[in-house]
Amino acid sequence: MDEREFRRSGQHASVVGLGTWQLGADWGDVDAKDAEAVLEAAAESGVTFFDTADVYGDGRSEQTIATFLSTRPDLHVLVATKMGRRVEQIPENYVLDNFRAWNDRSRRNLGVDRVDLVQLHCPPTPVYSSDEVFDALDALVAEERIAAYGVSVETCAQALTAIARPNVASVQIILNPFRMKPLREVLPAAREAGVGIIARVPLASGLLSGRYTKDTVFAADDHRTFNRHGEAFDQGETFSGVDYASGVEAAAEFAALAPEGYTPAQTALRWIVQQPGVTTVIPGARSPEQARANAAAAKLPPLPKETLAAIDELYERRIKDQVEHRW
Numbered sequence: 001m002d003e004r005e006f007r008r009s010g011q012h013a014s015v016v017g018l019g020t021w022q023l024g025a026d027w028g029d030v031d032a033k034d035a036e037a038v039l040e041a042a043a044e045s046g047v048t049f050f051d052t053a054d055v056y057g058d059g060r061s062e063q064t065i066a067t068f069l070s071t072r073p074d075l076h077v078l079v080a081t082k083m084g085r086r087v088e089q090i091p092e093n094y095v096l097d098n099f100r101a102w103n104d105r106s107r108r109n110l111g112v113d114r115v116d117l118v119q120l121h122c123p124p125t126p127v128y129s130s131d132e133v134f135d136a137l138d139a140l141v142a143e144e145r146i147a148a149y150g151v152s153v154e155t156c157a158q159a160l161t162a163i164a165r166p167n168v169a170s171v172q173i174i175l176n177p178f179r180m181k182p183l184r185e186v187l188p189a190a191r192e193a194g195v196g197i198i199a200r201v202p203l204a205s206g207l208l209s210g211r212y213t214k215d216t217v218f219a220a221d222d223h224r225t226f227n228r229h230g231e232a233f234d235q236g237e238t239f240s241g242v243d244y245a246s247g248v249e250a251a252a253e254f255a256a257l258a259p260e261g262y263t264p265a266q267t268a269l270r271w272i273v274q275q276p277g278v279t280t281v282i283p284g285a286r287s288p289e290q291a292r293a294n295a296a297a298a299k300l301p302p303l304p305k306e307t308l309a310a311i312d313e314l315y316e317r318r319i320k321d322q323v324e325h326r327w
């Protein structure tokens with residue numbers, strides 16, 4: 001699979017990576033054997049970038065990745081984790097001593113001396129404007145605890161503030177056919193600055209697969225049941241912040257736009273991969289079949305102009321007013 005460079009760190013990632021929130025928690029049950037099979041399927045399909053976090057299953061996702069990679073020394077996978085959401089979400093917690101403790105735990109979970117890439121996990125907005133925070137992250141690099149750092153953001157404004165910091169290697173942001181605002185300013189600014197873009201929630205939590213109906217029931221412990229209105233964390237992380245009922249209708253229209261030979265999910269991934277400035281897209285997968293189908297999107301030809309225009313029109317008509325004022 002093609003790889004792209006995080007220009008500030010010189011690291012590389014496959015254009016389609018793998019999100020591993022599913023291998024921790026919050027998506028109904030995915031048992032240990034299935035979790036390993038998802039990693040295996042992704043790696044065998046050419047994926048060289050795994051995104052995880054210390055909070056996914058409270059470390060289970062990181063540990064599953066470590067176990068898998070320990071059995072496959074032939075693989076070269078860039079592992080990006082995140083830190084900061086195991087404590088109260090206040091700026092005072094974003095200090096060097098805490099960073100060291102959080103990093104120690106991730107290094108143990110991942111079985112490495114140095115983490116490839118660590119991302120602040122959607123911190124409170126004032127954190128992005130704090131020189132001390134970024135000095136502390138630079139200290140982690142100097143101490144060889146991490147090779148590089150980035151941020152995972154909720155809003156375009158946070159992304160732009162982070163991109164202006166000289167040593168931020170990556171910005172992770174929601175980008176998909178139902179979340180287009182980052183195309184306007186964030187992607188051009190990242191390209192200009194050499195900051196890598198990690199596109200998350202690319203399938204709008206599965207909505208863009210076009211498989212759900214208004215009657216679909218998700219498990220009780222799946223955030224698509226319990227976080228539709230932002231009850232547990234930012235509403236934008238669930239169905240990309242789109243109201244479920246109208247989202248299902250818009251997703252049916254989206255699915256009808258998929259060109260022959262592309263599933264709707266692959267159409268969404270392909271749309272993301274071909275946006276200038278995107279480094280990698282990280283669909284989550286709950287089965288090896290999904291991981292393989294998602295990786296295969298990397299090899300599909302670019303979407304034709306008419307499809308792109310129809311996706312734009314759908315977004316303008318059905319989605320934009322729901323999401324642009326918030327994220």
Ligand SMILES: NC(=O)c1ccc[n+]([C@@H]2O[C@H](COP(=O)([O-])OP(=O)(O)OC[C@H]3O[C@@H](n4cnc5c(N)ncnc54)[C@H](OP(=O)(O)O)[C@@H]3O)[C@@H](O)[C@H]2O)c1
Pocket residue numbers: 018019020021022027051052082121122152153172200201202203204205206207209237265282283284285286289290291293294
């Ligand atoms: N704050 C943050 O930093 C943050 C927040 C959210 C996510 N993330 C990262 O981003 C990754 C991706 O986002 P996400 O997992 O939330 O959402 P996503 O990738 O948009 O959606 C994942 C869901 O889509 C469905 N799906 C996946 N592949 C499919 C395929 N080929 N065909 C049909 N359906 C498919 C599956 O759901 P079903 O099987 O149930 O249909 C899967 O659980 C996460 O895993 C995580 O690593 C980070």
